[in-house]
Amino acid sequence: MNDLGAPSRHFKSNNRKIAEIAATSLTPEKFCRLYGRMIHYFNSKNIVELGTSLGLTTLYLAQSTSAKVNTFEGNAAVADIALTNFESTEAKNIKIIEGNIDETLPDFLQTPQKIDFVLMDANHRYQPTLNYFEWLSKRMADKGVILIDDIHHSPEMERAWQKLKSNELVYGSMDLFRCGILFFDPALNKQHFICQL
Numbered sequence: 741m742n743d744l745g746a747p748s749r750h751f752k753s754n755n756r757k758i759a760e761i762a763a764t765s766l767t768p769e770k771f772c773r774l775y776g777r778m779i780h781y782f783n784s785k786n787i788v789e790l791g792t793s794l795g796l797t798t799l800y801l802a803q804s805t806s807a808k809v810n811t812f813e814g815n816a817a818v819a820d821i822a823l824t825n826f827e828s829t830e831a832k833n834i835k836i837i838e839g840n841i842d843e844t845l846p847d848f849l850q851t852p853q854k855i856d857f858v859l860m861d862a863n864h865r866y867q868p869t870l871n872y873f874e875w876l877s878k879r880m881a882d883k884g885v886i887l888i889d890d891i892h893h894s895p896e897m898e899r900a901w902q903k904l905k906s907n908e909l910v911y912g913s914m915d916l917f918r919c920g921i922l923f924f925d926p927a928l929n930k931q932h933f934i935c936q937l
């Protein structure tokens with residue numbers, strides 16, 4: 741493994757078994773199901789996931805075949821496994837973009853497309869989180885949604901969450917403890933909720 745994000749809480753060495761990655765790094769099923777339902781509810785078509793890992797959450801995001809998922813992963817070995825998972829499930833609406841998100845995301849955002857739904861689950865650090873939000877927020881659809889995983893994972897993620905919640909483009913937020921949801925729909929009129937799933 742070449743860790744591009746914040747240091748792992750679970751691993752000290754760079755050698756990891758796939759089973760260990762699956763046991764420690766992936767989104768729990770109930771959240772994956774929630775994300776899939778949100779995509780269905782909002783009828784999101786253009787979806788971005790930062791941090792593919794083994795690609796299992798990606799498959800939930802790609803359940804609607806009319807949606808297109810662009811998923812970003814910087815670790816080549818892990819990306820290969822995700823690709824195998826996409827092929828074995830015959831998911832045709834997923835594109836994996838390999839490389840450091842610091843470089844691949846600005847490249848991807850060169851195309852003038854509106855993004856409906858984002859799951860940020862890669863580099864759990866303050867400045868990269870702010871940077872990715874800043875870049876993505878300019879491309880969000882009117883009723884777009886950005887989900888940020890692990891908002892209470894560390895003091896720096898806590899700080900990033902508090903800052904992004906009050907961003908001028910954010911009209912509503914929901915703190916689900918594991919993740920935070922930022923809504924871009926002005927009709928929400930700056931409402932902020934804390935809920936326990």
Ligand SMILES: C[S@@+](CC[C@H](N)C(=O)[O-])C[C@H]1O[C@@H](n2cnc3c(N)ncnc32)[C@H](O)[C@@H]1O
Pocket residue numbers: 743744745746765766767790791792793794795796797798812813814815818839840841842861862863864
């Ligand atoms: C927590 S895992 C993602 C889990 C996945 N979303 C899921 O729920 O199954 C974070 C992933 O982001 C990748 N990552 C971290 N920082 C990155 C960066 N700067 N560029 C590209 N990938 C990065 C790591 O290699 C790791 O596979």
